[in-house]
Amino acid sequence: MFPFKNNITLERKNNRNLYLQICDQIIGFIKSGQLPPSAKLPSSRKLSEDLNVHRKTIIAAYDELIAQGWVETLPAKGTYIKSSLPVIKQQSFGKNSLQTNSKTKSNFSFIHRPHLIRKEQKIDSLELRIDDGVPDNRLAPIEEIAKTYRNITKRAYYTKLLGYDSIYGNLELRKTLVNYLNETRGLNISLNNILITRGTQMGMYLAGQLLLNDTTNRIIVGTTNYMTSDNTFTEAGGIIERVPVDENGLDTNVIENICERKKIKAIYVTSHHHHPTTVTLSAKRRMHLLQLAKKYNFAIIEDDYDYDFHYSNSPILPLASNDNYGNVIYIGGFTKIIAPAMRIGYMIAPKDFIDEAARLRCIIDRQGDMILEQTMARMIISGDIQRHSKKALKIYKTRRDLFCALLKEKLGNYFDFQIPKGGMAVWVLLNKKYNWDTVISKAQLLNIEFNAEWKRYDNDNSGHNGIRFGFASLNEEEIHEIIHRLTKVMKSINC
Amino acid sequence: MFPFKNNITLERKNNRNLYLQICDQIIGFIKSGQLPPSAKLPSSRKLSEDLNVHRKTIIAAYDELIAQGWVETLPAKGTYIKSSLPVIKQQSFGKNSLQTNSKTKSNFSFIHRPHLIRKEQKIDSLELRIDDGVPDNRLAPIEEIAKTYRNITKRAYYTKLLGYDSIYGNLELRKTLVNYLNETRGLNISLNNILITRGTQMGMYLAGQLLLNDTTNRIIVGTTNYMTSDNTFTEAGGIIERVPVDENGLDTNVIENICERKKIKAIYVTSHHHHPTTVTLSAKRRMHLLQLAKKYNFAIIEDDYDYDFHYSNSPILPLASNDNYGNVIYIGGFTKIIAPAMRIGYMIAPKDFIDEAARLRCIIDRQGDMILEQTMARMIISGDIQRHSKKALKIYKTRRDLFCALLKEKLGNYFDFQIPKGGMAVWVLLNKKYNWDTVISKAQLLNIEFNAEWKRYDNDNSGHNGIRFGFASLNEEEIHEIIHRLTKVMKSINC
Numbered sequence: 004m005f006p007f008k009n010n011i012t013l014e015r016k017n018n019r020n021l022y023l024q025i026c027d028q029i030i031g032f033i034k035s036g037q038l039p040p041s042a043k044l045p046s047s048r049k050l051s052e053d054l055n056v057h058r059k060t061i062i063a064a065y066d067e068l069i070a071q072g073w074v075e076t077l078p079a080k081g082t083y084i085k086s087s088l089p090v091i092k093q094q095s096f097g098k099n100s101l102q103t104n105s106k107t108k109s110n111f112s113f114i115h116r117p118h119l120i121r122k123e124q125k126i127d128s129l130e131l132r133i134d135d136g137v138p139d140n141r142l143a144p145i146e147e148i149a150k151t152y153r154n155i156t157k158r159a160y161y162t163k164l165l166g167y168d169s170i171y172g173n174l175e176l177r178k179t180l181v182n183y184l185n186e187t188r189g190l191n192i193s194l195n196n197i198l199i200t201r202g203t204q205m206g207m208y209l210a211g212q213l214l215l216n217d218t219t220n221r222i223i224v225g226t227t228n229y230m231t232s233d234n235t236f237t238e239a240g241g242i243i244e245r246v247p248v249d250e251n252g253l254d255t256n257v258i259e260n261i262c263e264r265k266k267i268k269a270i271y272v273t274s275h276h277h278h279p280t281t282v283t284l285s286a287k288r289r290m291h292l293l294q295l296a297k298k299y300n301f302a303i304i305e306d307d308y309d310y311d312f313h314y315s316n317s318p319i320l321p322l323a324s325n326d327n328y329g330n331v332i333y334i335g336g337f338t339k340i341i342a343p344a345m346r347i348g349y350m351i352a353p354k355d356f357i358d359e360a361a362r363l364r365c366i367i368d369r370q371g372d373m374i375l376e377q378t379m380a381r382m383i384i385s386g387d388i389q390r391h392s393k394k395a396l397k398i399y400k401t402r403r404d405l406f407c408a409l410l411k412e413k414l415g416n417y418f419d420f421q422i423p424k425g426g427m428a429v430w431v432l433l434n435k436k437y438n439w440d441t442v443i444s445k446a447q448l449l450n451i452e453f454n455a456e457w458k459r460y461d462n463d464n465s466g467h468n469g470i471r472f473g474f475a476s477l478n479e480e481e482i483h484e485i486i487h488r489l490t491k492v493m494k495s496i497n498c
Numbered sequence: 499m500f501p502f503k504n505n506i507t508l509e510r511k512n513n514r515n516l517y518l519q520i521c522d523q524i525i526g527f528i529k530s531g532q533l534p535p536s537a538k539l540p541s542s543r544k545l546s547e548d549l550n551v552h553r554k555t556i557i558a559a560y561d562e563l564i565a566q567g568w569v570e571t572l573p574a575k576g577t578y579i580k581s582s583l584p585v586i587k588q589q590s591f592g593k594n595s596l597q598t599n600s601k602t603k604s605n606f607s608f609i610h611r612p613h614l615i616r617k618e619q620k621i622d623s624l625e626l627r628i629d630d631g632v633p634d635n636r637l638a639p640i641e642e643i644a645k646t647y648r649n650i651t652k653r654a655y656y657t658k659l660l661g662y663d664s665i666y667g668n669l670e671l672r673k674t675l676v677n678y679l680n681e682t683r684g685l686n687i688s689l690n691n692i693l694i695t696r697g698t699q700m701g702m703y704l705a706g707q708l709l710l711n712d713t714t715n716r717i718i719v720g721t722t723n724y725m726t727s728d729n730t731f732t733e734a735g736g737i738i739e740r741v742p743v744d745e746n747g748l749d750t751n752v753i754e755n756i757c758e759r760k761k762i763k764a765i766y767v768t769s770h771h772h773h774p775t776t777v778t779l780s781a782k783r784r785m786h787l788l789q790l791a792k793k794y795n796f797a798i799i800e801d802d803y804d805y806d807f808h809y810s811n812s813p814i815l816p817l818a819s820n821d822n823y824g825n826v827i828y829i830g831g832f833t834k835i836i837a838p839a840m841r842i843g844y845m846i847a848p849k850d851f852i853d854e855a856a857r858l859r860c861i862i863d864r865q866g867d868m869i870l871e872q873t874m875a876r877m878i879i880s881g882d883i884q885r886h887s888k889k890a891l892k893i894y895k896t897r898r899d900l901f902c903a904l905l906k907e908k909l910g911n912y913f914d915f916q917i918p919k920g921g922m923a924v925w926v927l928l929n930k931k932y933n934w935d936t937v938i939s940k941a942q943l944l945n946i947e948f949n950a951e952w953k954r955y956d957n958d959n960s961g962h963n964g965i966r967f968g969f970a971s972l973n974e975e976e977i978h979e980i981i982h983r984l985t986k987v988m989k990s991i992n993c
Contacts, residue, residue: 018681023812027684034785034820070811072781087782106691109848110824111764111797113708119857140660149648156644165635165837186513189522196601201696201863208862213608235861269606286567287582290529302606316565317518325529329605342660344868353604362614366730367703368696372867373839 005038007045008053021056022063026071029064033073033084044074044082118237129452131485135279135471136309136428139478142398143342144382144391151378151387164373170365171357172199172349173376179383180349188310189324190333195354198361199371202346203308206334207232207271209350209360210304211239214269223261223270225253227467229278230459232271232306241268245463252277252284255291262299269302274322275310279460279471280430281423289322296330307335311392312475313425314400329353337379339427340392347371347379399427399475402482406474409486417493420472427475433468441496442489449488500533502540503548516551517558521566524559528568528579539569539577613732624947626980630774630966631804631923634973637893638837639877639886646873646882659868665860666852667694667844668871674878675844683805684819685828690849693856694866697841698803701829702727702766704845704855705799706734709764718756718765720748722962724773725954727766727801736763740958747772747779750786757794764797769817770805774955774966775925776918784817791825802830806887807970808920809895824848832874834922835887842866842874894922894970897977901969904981912988915967922970928963936991937984944983 011028013021032038045053047061054061065082068074076082155161164173171177177197184190184197200206215222215236222241224233225248233243244267246257253272261267272292274284284292296303305322313319323333329352336348350360364370382388407422407429419432433439443453453470460470477485506523508516527533540548542556549556560577563569571577650656659668666672672692679685679692695701710717710731717736719728720743728738739762741752748767756762767787769779779787791798800817808814818828831843845855859865877883902917902924914927928934938948948965955965972980 020812027815030815067811071814085782106687106821106824106847107849108824109797109851110792111709111795112712112714113797113851113854114712115854116857119854119861137661140657143657143660145651145656145660149651153644153648156640161640162635162638165638165640165839166632167838192601204861205863214606217607217609219607231861238858238861287580297605300606302604302608316562319566320522320525326601329601329603343662344660344865346863346865346867352601354602356604356608359608359610359614362611363733366614366699366726366733367862368700368841370839370841372841372870375867375870 004045005032005042007050010037011054013054013056022060022067025054025056025061025064026067029068030071030073038084040084041086042084044084046081116238118234129447130450131481131488132452132476133485134473134476136426136473137343137476138339138341138395138427139398139476140342140344141478142391142395143345144387145342147382147387148341148345148378151381152374155374155377155381161374164377168370168373170361170370171197172371173373173380176347176376176380179380183383184349184351188307189320190351191324192351196351196357198350198352198357198364199376200334200336200348200350200364201368201371202338202348203306203334203336204231204235204348205346205364205367206332206336206348206350207235207304207306208239209363210269210302210332210334211236211241212363213356213359214302214304215239215241217268219266219268221265221267223253223258223267225272225277226463226465227277227279227460227469228271228462229273229306230462233462236271248277248280248282250282251288252282253288253292255288255295258292259295262295262301267299267301269304270296271304271306272322273306273308275307275313275318276423276426278306278308279428279469281421281426281428281471283319283424286319289319290325293322293325293327293330297328301330303331305331305333307333309339309426310335311340312396312399312427314396314403315424318425323351332356337388340388340395345375345379347376402474402477402479403429405479406472406477406482406486409482410472413486413490414493428471428473430469431472433470435466435468437468437493437496439468439470442492445492445495446489449492451485451488451492499540500527500537502545505532506549508549508551517555517562520545520549520551520556520559521562524563525566525568533579535579536581537579539579541576611733613729624942625945626976626983627947627971628980629968629971631921631968632838632971633834633836633890633922634893634971635837635839636973637886637890638840639882640837642877642882643836643840643873646876647869650869650872650876656869659872663865663868665856665865666692667866668868668875671842671871671875674875678878679844679846683802684815685846686819687846691846691852693845693847693852693859694871695829695831695843695845695859696863696866697833697838697843698801698829698831699726699730699843700841700859700862701827701831701843701845702730702799702801703734704858705764705797705827705829706731706736707858708851708854709797709799710734710736712763714761714763716760716762718748718753718762720767720772721958721960722772722774722955722964723766723957724768724801725957728957731766743772743775743777745777746783747777748783748787750783750790753787754790757790757796762794762796764799765791766799766801767817768801768803770802770808770813771918771921773801773803774923774964776916776921776923776966778814778919781814784814785820788817788820788822788825792823796825798826800826800828802828804834804921805830806835807891807894807922809891809898810919813920818846827851832883835883835890840870840874842871897969897972897974898924900974901967901972901977901981904977905967908981908985909988923966923968925964926967928965930961930963932963932988932991934963934965937987940987940990941984944987946980946983946987 013024047058051058051061074082074084177194181192216239220241222236223244226245227248247254307321310318323331333351337345417434420429423429508519542553546553546556569577569579672689676687711734715736717731718739718741721740722743742749802816805813818826828846832840912929915924918924
């Protein structure tokens with residue numbers, strides 16, 4: 004008979020009940036073929052002695068095996084492995100078969116997508132980090148958020164927030180945002196025009212899927228463009244057309260030429276500060292673009308990721324504020340105002356599109372975190388968010404001025420740049436005598452990490468040699484230190 | 499000259515600064531063509547008198563217009579509308595043009611997807627609600643969650659959680675879940691095999707997109723099947739094949755026949771309790787299914803949505819626990835244990851698939867809420883989650899027993915059902931003399947809402963006349979009341 008005694012090992016510290024450990028291992032023996040169909044199991048008394056456990060434990064294990072359909076009890080005969088179980092793996096041994104199974108390679112096929120980001124972002128591995136323009140999390144009003152969050156959970160009605168809720172997002176947040184956006188962005192929208200998303204990114208993904216997963220799927224973006232949006236639209240099945248970007252943003256005349264020749268489905272624009280070069284789309288081009296959208300019936304995906312961060316004059320109203328014909332899909336969010344991890348955003352568009360986007364979102368992750376969405380609503384109503392972004396704006400302006408001054412003074416010979424009117428990053432062009440790879444690797448030796456693969460800013464290999472240099476997340480001391488070390492780095496490179 | 503005095507209206511209660519209100523409206527007049535290119539603006543003194551505001555306000559407004567590129571100041575001449583602005587809409591009048599613009603219809607095309615849910619779910623509109631099997635949110639440990647959440651935000655390191663983090667999900671939660679799932683599900687996985695998702699739904703969506711958005715895209719599901727998964731796989735481009743479901747779950751022999759004839763990409767199975775009929779996939783068929791997956795190289799998407807709720811014997815280990823060849827994509831989550839709004843789930847699969855899924859997830863919404871994920875990790879480590887689900891299991895068992903007893907006793911003549919071994923719903927077949935539409939509409943008169951369109955349970959129109967009847971979310975009083983009213987309803991129907 005099969006040597007249960009030597010083959011079953013019980014761990015009494017293990018969270019899993021003893022009888023289940025026994026059960027698991029016997030199932031393993033059955034699956035491995037060590038216990039063939041119709042084999043007899045030892046009596047519960049015998050096995051309890053072998054394993055030195057209470058007999059009740061064995062009985063529980065056998066009951067479990069019966070309940071799961073592995074074994075059967077024949078009256079006055081004993082307990083037997085069922086006769087009808089196919090054997091799956093001759094040479095494996097119960098649990099051991101699992102140990103030997105390194106789950107690195109799948110046994111089915113799927114398409115690998117080269118356009119999806121290949122590299123997992125390194126997190127704070129080096130002392131100083133240069134990002135491509137993110138807020139300073141140390142300033143985030145996280146305490147207020149947690150307090151508001153907790154207060155909401157204390158209310159009687161919170162249970163409603165725990166259930167399945169509207170696929171359009173938390174009602175209070177939608178109402179609040181409709182007013183907030185109408186006031187601050189000069190929009191003229193109602194509840195029919197808004198969908199709460201998880202950050203601006205989800206708005207981009209939904210728009211791409213709905214517009215480009217289609218027979219006509221051509222989308223226009225800038226020659227330099229936010230790499231993630233390229234990936235998102237490519238994933239959706241879009242064909243990307245690039246148009247030049249100058250100091251006034253996307254060249255709308257080139258867009259017009261393209262429209263005359265081929266059917267364009269959509270255009271992606273970061274109108275307020277073009278990503279990556281930070282230039283603002285001029286008033287004239289904004290209106291030209293809206294005219295073209297009207298005439299050629301394409302969608303304008305307006306990504307207003309840093310509307311709230313404009314330093315010189317107050318922000319220019321988005322294209323969406325003059326969308327008289329229903330061409331603009333306006334996406335934005337709070338990740339830049341609060342912190343990247345606070346993934347609450349919104350999509351503003353004509354009702355028919357919002358309805359479809361909500362239905363698609365419903366099968367992606369059903370809905371957002373209603374308590375967090377309610378929290379955000381409360382903080383807008385209370386003015387906490389506005390106060391915070393006012394405060395942050397001031398701090399970031401100071402950091403921008405310091406950073407640009409030092410960059411000009413200490414590194415002016417190596418880097419070329421314009422002072423950005425807003426946003427959280429400077430578009431820095433490296434003198435073409437130099438190569439970013441060298442700079443970045445030498446900077447690493449001085450504990451400076453460039454989180455971005457710089458090549459991603461050059462989607463179409465124009466060789467402009469530029470990267471985004473985030474200043475908002477660095478305090479003044481860090482700015483001084485980074486400029487200091489970068490000066491060393493540049494001096495150490497001879498070309 | 500254009501009558502600014504009568505056309506500009508200022509709201510002093512409005513949050514938007516006066517100078518911006520003036521600026522907005524002048525831009526409106528320019529866009530509407532009322533103020534043609536090269537038109538002269540009144541002097542700041544004149545306009546300040548007309549509008550009865552301080553002259554500084556007008557100067558600020560003009561500066562703003564200059565900064566935004568709408569107007570220009572000619573030395574010693576005055577301020578003029580730029581000559582080069584195209585006119586966009588002759589007959590509209592600034593802000594008014596927006597009022598008249600009801601954003602219901604988009605001016606661009608996109609494909610409407612009939613497979614996406616058409617109807618927004620009604621929320622608690624009637625007194626009593628019959629769902630299709632969701633937890634009772636009144637039991638959710640929301641206070642503990644909020645407390646843990648807040649404690650985490652108090653730690654110094656919380657700022658790390660606020661930034662962009664791993665696309666695989668919070669590291670502490672992944673580590674915790676690897677141990678938790680290995681112990682409770684008999685899995686044998688490492689950090690390479692897990693991706694944190696937003697509920698089980700996102701796991702299903704990711705799997706569908708990666709597997710079915712492909713040249714071979716055939717997926718097998720049950721004749722009765724969870725409607726949302728049908729929609730999710732159709733959206734991904736999948737072709738759905740249906741196989742019979744009996745008291746032992748999916749008929750694996752039929753699956754084998756199909757595999758012999760055509761290439762199958764994947765199979766979707768709710769092995770623990772088939773949705774909607776609640777039956778458990780038998781041990782024999784589990785092993786058969788794994789053999790077929792190995793032989794024909796298809797993926798098994800195992801949706802273990804209610805593993806933690808099994809009443810008679812302890813749960814049967816998932817297929818994933820014996821996935822020796824890398825065929826199983828195991829998806830689960832906490833929405834059933836805690837509450838639907840707590841959208842934290844996981845995907846378990848071979849590393850190569852997890853890597854690709856993580857990259858796709860990255861462009862959908864970048865990442866989850868790291869603070870909430872960390873919170874969940876802490877609550878598993880502290881045992882709060884386990885204690886809660888033990889407690890909930892007990893309560894739900896009592897409710898199941900009461901519900902089934904009353905249903906048999908009071909409504910046995912109308913409804914046919916088996917007592918489910920687990921889960922949160924009973925599969926109730928209505929005597930075919932009756933029609934659910936009649937029952938549901940009459941129930942509404944007695945303030946009972948069936949949240950589901952019952953037809954969705956009959957994806958292939960087999961006319962089984964069944965629906966899922968959720969009992970877990972109803973306390974004993976509510977169960978009594980619902981059965982009482984339903985008895986009235988049924989008696990009132992004569993056929």
